[in-house]
Amino acid sequence: MFDDFFIRALFAGIGIAFVTGPLGCFxxxxxxxxxxxxxxxxxxxxxxxxxxxxxNIAISVFLISxxxxxxxxxxxxxxxxxxDALLGLLxxxxxxxxxxxIGFLTFIRFDIMGLLFGDILAVTTDDLIIIWxxxxxxxxxxxxxxxxxxxSTVNYELAExxxxxxxxxxxxxxxxxxxxxxxxxxxxxxxxxxxxxxIPAAMARxxxxxxxxxxxxxxxxGLLSVVLxxxxxxxxxxxxxxxxxxxxxxxxxxxxxxxxxxxxxKN
Amino acid sequence: xxxxxSTLVKLNNAGFKQNDKWLVEGVxxxxxxxxxxxxxxxNGSGKSTTAKIALGIYKNIEGSVxxxxxxxxxVPQKISIDWTLPLRVYDFMLLTENIxxxxxxxxxxxxxxxxxxxxxxxxxxxxxxxxxxIARAISKKPELLVLDEPVQAVDYTGEIALYELIKRISDTxxxxxxxxxxxxxxxxxxxxxxxxxxxxxxxxxxxxxVAKNNEYKTLFGEQASQILSVYEHKHDHVHSDKGEIKKN
Numbered sequence: 478m479f480d481d482f483f484i485r486a487l488f489a490g491i492g493i494a495f496v497t498g499p500l501g502c503f504x505x506x507x508x509x510x511x512x513x514x515x516x517x518x519x520x521x522x523x524x525x526x527x528x529x530x531x532x533n534i535a536i537s538v539f540l541i542s543x544x545x546x547x548x549x550x551x552x553x554x555x556x557x558x559x560x561d562a563l564l565g566l567l568x569x570x571x572x573x574x575x576x577x578x579i580g581f582l583t584f585i586r587f588d589i590m591g592l593l594f595g596d597i598l599a600v601t602t603d604d605l606i607i608i609w610x611x612x613x614x615x616x617x618x619x620x621x622x623x624x625x626x627x628x629s630t631v632n633y634e635l636a637e638x639x640x641x642x643x644x645x646x647x648x649x650x651x652x653x654x655x656x657x658x659x660x661x662x663x664x665x666x667x668x669x670x671x672x673x674x675x676i677p678a679a680m681a682r683x684x685x686x687x688x689x690x691x692x693x694x695x696x697x698x699g700l701l702s703v704v705l706x707x708x709x710x711x712x713x714x715x716x717x718x719x720x721x722x723x724x725x726x727x728x729x730x731x732x733x734x735x736x737x738x739x740x741x742x743k744n
Numbered sequence: 745x746x747x748x749x750s751t752l753v754k755l756n757n758a759g760f761k762q763n764d765k766w767l768v769e770g771v772x773x774x775x776x777x778x779x780x781x782x783x784x785x786x787n788g789s790g791k792s793t794t795a796k797i798a799l800g801i802y803k804n805i806e807g808s809v810x811x812x813x814x815x816x817x818x819v820p821q822k823i824s825i826d827w828t829l830p831l832r833v834y835d836f837m838l839l840t841e842n843i844x845x846x847x848x849x850x851x852x853x854x855x856x857x858x859x860x861x862x863x864x865x866x867x868x869x870x871x872x873x874x875x876x877x878i879a880r881a882i883s884k885k886p887e888l889l890v891l892d893e894p895v896q897a898v899d900y901t902g903e904i905a906l907y908e909l910i911k912r913i914s915d916t917x918x919x920x921x922x923x924x925x926x927x928x929x930x931x932x933x934x935x936x937x938x939x940x941x942x943x944x945x946x947x948x949x950x951x952x953x954v955a956k957n958n959e960y961k962t963l964f965g966e967q968a969s970q971i972l973s974v975y976e977h978k979h980d981h982v983h984s985d986k987g988e989i990k991k992n
Contacts, residue, residue, distance in 0.1 A: 505828060506826070506828055506829050508828075624840070627839070628839045628840050630826075630829065631825055631826075631829060631831065631836070631839055632820070632823055632824075632825060632839075634796070634799075634801050634818070634820055634823075635818055635820065635823070635839065635840060636839075636840060637799070637800065637801050638796075638799035638800070638801055638816055638818040638820075638890065639816050639817070639818055639840040639841070639884075640814045640816060641840055682828070682830065685830045686830050686832060686864060687830055687831070687832055687834075687835055688829065688830060688831065688835055689835075690830070691830050
């Protein structure tokens with residue numbers, strides 16, 4: 478069944494959507510879209526490391542992204558630069574270093590377009606195993622830290638005062654972000670991973686009145702985007718990442734009509 | 745020993761410094777089960793800071809805090825909630841602990857906002873939101889309640905009812921309450937122990953002791969005098985314009 482590259486891509490995408498749905502909600506709630514971008518850009522370094530040391534790409538990307546996240550936390554503590562400047566610094570310098578390293582690795586043929594925008598042909602059965610086990614693990618951990626993470630997203634001091642340890646939840650969430658980028662990089666590409674996190678969640682926000690509903694709608698939107706995107710990618714011979722993101726954009730635009738209606742009802 | 749066992753939180757000479765400026769220093773106080781301790785003092789005197797020290801929100805403090813309970817309910821003075829979150833009153837009630845539906849309904853009914861249960865938190869008025877905050881804190885049946893100006897934005901009749909409710913909660917749940925208020929009426933009627941702050945502890949004791957203290961009167965002036973009648977008093981220190989303490 479997994480002999481067909483398209484079936485593999487479909488299952489990979491479905492696995493990714495289940496994870497990006499809930500995580501994407503937190504990215505929107507906690508205003509972390511640029512943080513996601515930074516981790517995604519640093520993933521290129523992870524990919525080059527995977528090729529040079531002959532590691533699995535997902536594992537290598539996960540390690541590098543986690544290191545970049547740690548460096549960011551240290552820089553935030555030790556410098557007086559604003560958060561967005563630090564994010565930009567890390568995002569572009571890690572992307573640049575990644576590209577420079579690729580330039581040196583002349584003995585390996587890189588599909589740069591595939592890295593940046595995703596490639597459904599590249600998904601192997603091994604990748605499927607990593608996506609589904611990794612994804613299940615990410616969701617399990619997210620469920621465990623849900624209470625403190627959500628409470629501190631609403632109000633940090635309430636969570637801290639009532640004994641939920643929000644700092645630990647935040648640190649674990651950072652690692653989960655690195656992990657989700659690691660498992661989705663082949664499919665969506667490093668330039669568009671943040672879109673996969675944000676756009677379905679943004680669409681879900683338009684039609685939800687509770688956090689649980691938003692998570693569920695976000696997963697559904699992600700699944701629809703993957704299926705629509707991959708079929709159109711096959712049909713029109715476009716890269717998988719842009720096709721998926723474009724599909725999610727269409728869903729987002731449709732969800733805007735729902736907002737208009739509810740605003741009319743209120744008046 | 746029994747007094748030791750009933751202690752919920754104890755501050756020993758605690759203080760907190762931010763950007764080389766003391767927000768509050770040298771505060772010692774104890775909150776025990778079933779007792780209401782009230783912090784009073786002018787704006788910027790360190791009341792909220794003291795509450796946050798007691799709650800463990802501030803980490804790098806001078807002195808020490810001993811906390812003997814993890815069942816805490818907190819009503820902060822200021823709360824900024826980001827409306828990118830779709831959040832109903834019901835979701836907010838479950839924020840830090842999974843509480844049974846009956847307990848949620850009971851708390852919302854006690855504070856008079858049961859009809860708002862399924863409303864979006866962003867659509868509430870200031871007074872309604874304040875009542876929801878109190879309901880959330882008491883629905884957990886905490887051992888320690890920290891209430892920072894809990895009745896702000898609530899209308900006057902509602903204010904009295906809420907203070908009565910707070911007193912009743914302290915009696916029925918046998919929880920300790922650390923209350924911050926600048927409403928002197930309430931302070932004097934419902935409180936077991938008053939701590940008067942102005943960057944440090946100006947005076948503390950039973951409401952009547954504090955009322956007799958002249959430092960308290962210097963801080964609160966005529967208003968306090970009218971409420972509590974005039975007492976003889978001696979200053980042991982005065983504050984300069986910069987807030988520095990000068991011993992007489």
